[in-house]
Amino acid sequence: MKIKIICFNKVDKEFKDVISYYSDKISKLCNFEIIEINEVATNNQTKNIVENMKLLSNKLNVLIENRFQPIVLDVNSKIVDSIEFKNLIENNKDTGTGNLAFIVGPSDGYSDEFKQNNYTKISFGKVTMPHLLFRAVLFEQIYRSFKIMNNDKYHK
Numbered sequence: 001m002k003i004k005i006i007c008f009n010k011v012d013k014e015f016k017d018v019i020s021y022y023s024d025k026i027s028k029l030c031n032f033e034i035i036e037i038n039e040v041a042t043n044n045q046t047k048n049i050v051e052n053m054k055l056l057s058n059k060l061n062v063l064i065e066n067r068f069q070p071i072v073l074d075v076n077s078k079i080v081d082s083i084e085f086k087n088l089i090e091n092n093k094d095t096g097t098g099n100l101a102f103i104v105g106p107s108d109g110y111s112d113e114f115k116q117n118n119y120t121k122i123s124f125g126k127v128t129m130p131h132l133l134f135r136a137v138l139f140e141q142i143y144r145s146f147k148i149m150n151n152d153k154y155h156k
Helices: 013-027 045-063 082-095 131-149
Strands: 003-008 031-037 069-079 100-105 120-123
Touching: 003 045, 003 131, 013 031, 013 131, 031 045, 082 100, 082 120, 082 131, 100 131
Parallel strands: 003 031, 003 100, 069 100, 069 120
Antiparallel strands: none
């Protein structure tokens, strides 16, 4: 199984240790890749934000390969718990392509065109958090999912 994380910007030093910790653990359980896209700053003018959303969403579409099932992380989507998240990974491993691409969107959000793609969309809840903190939560949940699948005691 291969898991790809597509996200924006580099990891700040404050989050580097926790993200590296989980990245190392996940890498021992599956083929794991992180793709970081540089985000373009906008000046909060509506036209520039919309144009930026389209530009960044187009970059995402290019990075999503046909052999990967895209999972879009979006706060406005269906909320999943740890078991449902594990089932998503496990079902893909057992009956899907075996390849998942988790997409953590840009700070301005996804373009309307990108949202219309027939990608699986999930949320970890309605709270807003910084992208790097969310990335750490995502990595922890991926690791937790593998531990649950392997009947390890980590998740309890």
